[in-house]
Amino acid sequence: xxxxxxxxxxxxxxxxxxxxxxxxxxxxxxxxxxxxxxxxxxxxxxxxxxxxxxxxxxxxxxxxxxxxxxxxxxxxxxxxxxxxxxxxxxxxxxxxxxxxxxxxxxxxxxxxxxxxxxxxxxxxxxxxxxxxxxxxxxxxxxxxxxxxxxxxxxxxxxxxxxxxxxxxxxxxxxxxxxxxxxxxxxxxxxxxxxxxxxxxxxxxxxxxxxxxxxxxxxxxxxxxxxxxxxxxxxxxxxxx
Ligand SMILES: C[S@@+](CC[C@H](N)C(=O)[O-])C[C@H]1O[C@@H](n2cnc3c(N)ncnc32)[C@H](O)[C@@H]1O
Numbered sequence: 337x338x339x340x341x342x343x344x345x346x347x348x349x350x351x352x353x354x355x356x357x358x359x360x361x362x363x364x365x366x367x368x369x370x371x372x373x374x375x376x377x378x379x380x381x382x383x384x385x386x387x388x389x390x391x392x393x394x395x396x397x398x399x400x401x402x403x404x405x406x407x408x409x410x411x412x413x414x415x416x417x418x419x420x421x422x423x424x425x426x427x428x429x430x431x432x433x434x435x436x437x438x439x440x441x442x443x444x445x446x447x448x449x450x451x452x453x454x455x456x457x458x459x460x461x462x463x464x465x466x467x468x469x470x471x472x473x474x475x476x477x478x479x480x481x482x483x484x485x486x487x488x489x490x491x492x493x494x495x496x497x498x499x500x501x502x503x504x505x506x507x508x509x510x511x512x513x514x515x516x517x518x519x520x521x522x523x524x525x526x527x528x529x530x531x532x533x534x535x536x537x538x539x540x541x542x543x544x545x546x547x548x549x550x551x552x553x554x555x556x557x558x559x560x561x562x563x564x565x566x567x568x569x570x571x572x573x574x575x576x
Contacts, residue, residue, distance in 0.1 A: 339522045340522055341405075341453070345412060346412075348409070349412040352386055353386075353416075358555060358558070358559070359388060361555050362567075363448060364552075366448050366475060366477050366570065369547075370444070370446075370475065372396065374397055374398035375398075377398045378401075379393045379444045380437060380442040380464075381445075381448070382464065382476075384402025384403060384409070384413055385406075385409050387417065387424060389448045390422075390446075391417070391422040393444075398444070400425070401424070402424055403426070403428070403436065403437070404426075404428065404429070413426040414426050432459035432463060434463040434464070439467060440467070443472050444474075444475065445468055445473070445475070445476075447475075448477050449477055449479065450476070451532075452525055452527070453525060458539060465541065465575055468575040469575070470575060473574055474536075474541060477568045477570050477571075478569055480565070481505070481532070481569065482502065482505060487503070488502045488503075498561040500565055508525075508527050510525055529569070536573050543573050545570070545571070546572075547570040551566070
């Protein structure tokens with residue numbers, strides 16, 4: 337069977353619920369860009385998965401809608417919400433169209449590790465632009481495109497240190513990891529960093545911040561080889 341986000345949704349939800357240092361870190365670097373209190377702010381979480389970011393923003397008193405095209409992910413998000421209500425709601429939708437979201441209806445769009453999954457980045461950014469109010473913000477994380485390029489791997493060097501080996505950075509497009517324990521076995525759209533920046537500008541966003549956060553102690557404890565590299569990139573953009 338070929339994996340998809342739907343077929344790995346149970347595995348992904350369990351991974352996050354049992355505590356994944358990488359995903360907790362990815363959530364926290366995104367939350368760090370948001371105000372501590374979001375009372376009354378309307379947040380759309382694009383590609384919400386099982387709801388890790390939607391629940392955290394709802395806990396800051398935002399009015400949160402999480403959308404994801406995977407019906408199984410949305411079932412997990414709703415289950416988690418039923419078990420421990422945060423106030424977030426969830427619906428099945430495609431980030432490239434956002435047909436369930438009214439034009440000019442949100443103050444923030446968050447997207448944690450999801451824009452690297454949409455097949456059409458321009459369509460997703462155009463949809464995010466449409467649903468945001470003028471001056472609203474888009475904050476998103478992606479696996480760092482330079483170090484998480486297709487088939488990047490760890491290799492031991494002559495002095496015994498483990499280094500990241502990267503090729504194919506310039507080859508954009510869909511690829512699938514061969515790692516049966518990795519989320520990207522469901523597939524992933526590789527894009528150059530310049531592609532993300534150019535697409536933001538082309539779709540009416542001004543760039544407020546670009547970050548390459550240093551892996552925190554949780555990540556380094558779980559994966560010591562990651563100590564010297566940023567696993568994720570964060571972009572904070574403002575809708576014109
Ligand atoms: C790595 S998961 C991230 C989920 C969640 N944001 C998190 O931080 O755990 C990637 C998510 O992107 C979603 N995705 C794939 N294609 C998408 C699309 N066209 N629009 C929106 N989300 C999409 C997947 O279904 C999956 O839930």
